[in-house]
Amino acid sequence: xxxxHATASETLGIYASIPFCKAKCSFCNFASGVFGxxxxxxxxxxxxxxxxxxxxxxEALEMQLPERADSVYLGGxxxxxxxxxxxxxxxxxxxxxxxxDPNAEITVECAPGQVSSRTLEALLRxxxxxxxxxxxxxxxxxxxxxxxxxTGNACRQELARMQQAGVARLGLDLVVGLPHQTExxxxxxxxxxxxxxxxxxxxxxxxxxxxxxxxREVLTGGTRYGAGSLPEEDRAADxxxxxxxxxxxxxxxxxxxxxxxxxxxxSRHNRKYWERAPYLGFGLDAHSMLRGGQDPQATxxxxxxxxxxxxxxxxxxxxRGFHRTVDRVDRRAALEEALFTGLRLVEGxxxxxxxxxxxxxxxxxxxxxxDGLLAQNGDRLQLTSAGRLVSNxxxxxxxxxxxxx
Ligand code: SF4
Numbered sequence: 001x002x003x004x005h006a007t008a009s010e011t012l013g014i015y016a017s018i019p020f021c022k023a024k025c026s027f028c029n030f031a032s033g034v035f036g037x038x039x040x041x042x043x044x045x046x047x048x049x050x051x052x053x054x055x056x057x058x059e060a061l062e063m064q065l066p067e068r069a070d071s072v073y074l075g076g077x078x079x080x081x082x083x084x085x086x087x088x089x090x091x092x093x094x095x096x097x098x099x100x101d102p103n104a105e106i107t108v109e110c111a112p113g114q115v116s117s118r119t120l121e122a123l124l125r126x127x128x129x130x131x132x133x134x135x136x137x138x139x140x141x142x143x144x145x146x147x148x149x150x151t152g153n154a155c156r157q158e159l160a161r162m163q164q165a166g167v168a169r170l171g172l173d174l175v176v177g178l179p180h181q182t183e184x185x186x187x188x189x190x191x192x193x194x195x196x197x198x199x200x201x202x203x204x205x206x207x208x209x210x211x212x213x214x215x216r217e218v219l220t221g222g223t224r225y226g227a228g229s230l231p232e233e234d235r236a237a238d239x240x241x242x243x244x245x246x247x248x249x250x251x252x253x254x255x256x257x258x259x260x261x262x263x264x265x266x267s268r269h270n271r272k273y274w275e276r277a278p279y280l281g282f283g284l285d286a287h288s289m290l291r292g293g294q295d296p297q298a299t300x301x302x303x304x305x306x307x308x309x310x311x312x313x314x315x316x317x318x319x320r321g322f323h324r325t326v327d328r329v330d331r332r333a334a335l336e337e338a339l340f341t342g343l344r345l346v347e348g349x350x351x352x353x354x355x356x357x358x359x360x361x362x363x364x365x366x367x368x369x370x371d372g373l374l375a376q377n378g379d380r381l382q383l384t385s386a387g388r389l390v391s392n393x394x395x396x397x398x399x400x401x402x403x404x405x
Pocket of ligand 1: 025078
């Protein structure tokens with residue numbers, strides 16, 4: 001294994017998970033829960049210990065961290081529930097361990113109605129310059145059916161309050177395919193998002209897997225949590241497509257499968273995931289990735305923290321006292337990842353850049369036979385809008401045969 005070094009131009013993205021919520025939404029398949037505020041101090045202590053040991057951990061893996069961080073993202077969970085002293089503790093630890101650029105993008109995920117003015121002030125004092133609101137729907141019946149604690153009106157008021165407080169960069173998430181959603185109600189939510197004036201909108205198709213209560217109900221044919229009133233998948237796909245057009249017409253252009261932004265409003269932090277730039281994640285179920293360089297023998301490294309709170313907080317038995325799984329990513333697997341994440345971007349991937357990074361492996365990929373799904377535009381390979389709807393199928397077909405090694 002070769003020792004790896006970050007290049008001078010590389011910058012780091014830092015993610016911290018605050019998985020505490022007031023209530024668990026029926027569709028939520030994230031590692032988050034109602035853990036009780038008594039659990040928070042111990043959790044923050046562990047998360048801060050992770051930050052303190054990040055550099056040593058990377059070095060033990062023979063990787064080096066980029067010196068500067070230019071994006072920070074607090075997700076979860078509901079980090080807007082943090083009290084001001086917890087905000088100060090977290091950002092103090094961050095600044096003590098990383099060189100965060102003065103112009104770094106610093107985002108916090110918020111639930112509408114769950115950002116006290118004291119917390120908002122503490123966040124702004126700490127340098128937070130971007131807030132992302134989990135709205136999911138502006139329709140009261142849809143919010144209530146999925147266990148969201150807000151109404152459409154509360155969302156509108158909350159976004160206006162943030163604008164008055166001087167938060168320049170605001171985003172919101174919507175979910176298409178929710179119980180009780182209709183074409184008209186979906187259009188209403190998207191129109192409300194446009195009218196709110198936010199610079200960034202994310203649209204997620206409802207996932208019905210066994211990691212959420214609603215998903216389990218759907219998979220077992222039940223009707224609880226509104227499972228009996230889900231729109232058909234094809235209809236939801238049509239509504240997603242329509243939303244791409246409505247947002248585009250309003251100047252909120254699609255730049256990734258699920259993400260749309262006004263000019264200058266793209267998420268720097270999330271682009272790091274799609275561009276395979278290095279990032280560190282701290283907290284429950286957080287993921288990290290460091291790149292090992294372009295040498296054919298170089299491997300990238302990714303690691304993931306425990307998904308279960310009891311395990312994450314449990315006595316340290318894993319990697320340097322933390323419960324983590326560490327994977328080495330060889331050049332073939334790294335190219336696959338670069339294709340899967342890069343093709344999520346509307347601008348696609350540059351074939352020349354891929355050749356420079358991955359050399360001969362690029363010639364092993366079978367790009368043919370996907371007319372209408374993949375298109376080449378000069379040097380760039382892009383998913384078509386039809387391809388974006390079935391992106392997982394396209395990615396599956398691009399997988400390289402290990403036998404080609
Ligand atoms: S959707 Fe957001 S607020 Fe709801 S349970 Fe999941 S993380 Fe918490």
